[in-house]
Amino acid sequence: QSVLTQPPSVSGAPGQRVTISCTGSSSNIGAGYDVHWYQQLPGTAPKLLIYDNSNRPSGVPDRFSGSKSGTSASLAITGLQAEDEADYYCQSYDSSLSGYVVFGGGTKLTVL
């Protein structure tokens, strides 16, 4: 069971907008720690998609955006494309006894 909770799956048609939630607690997201998002295409290593809640590394399309509020964060993808079909993971820092780096369980995005 992951420290950060994500929906197992989401789906959308090409061109649509989808969001992926990431729910934490007072020892991680709620404590003010930043949230980061990764995209993992099938058979490949994860790729940093969003850092510090809402910043995009160079090369990441502006169709991807992130936000954070309270103990939760969200990743939004607009203008959905077939190549967006992948697993998405949120990540933060946790100050509890079992702390340090924590990931969400991952969300499988299916483009219909």
Added chain:
Amino acid sequence: EVQLLESGGGLVQPGGSLRLSCAASGFTFSSYAMSWVRQAPGKGLEWVSGISGSGGRTYYADSVKGRYTISRDNAKNTLYLQMNSLRAEDTAVYYCAKDQGGNEDWYFDLWGRGTLVTVSS
């Protein structure tokens, strides 16, 4: 070219040991904290261990504390993970990952391709 290349994975019996290596190139290795992140077959990502740029500070997930040791050789631009007392649940692809900033930010802008560790009799 900026890259990370893991090696050392393989099949090992329960209770056995294995040492993973990660060769870094294309950036000033000693300036960045590094981590190992693993992914069991069909499962999500799990952070395993991290180390500061100098190597003076190390961090471990509870699941591996006391069994794994992270280290680095900045002269060789190489990160290591010594894994002892291996269990079936340690079976995973192990990724080497570079911290984005120089301040132990603990998020990762560069990943290797991973090396598979299988613990089985």
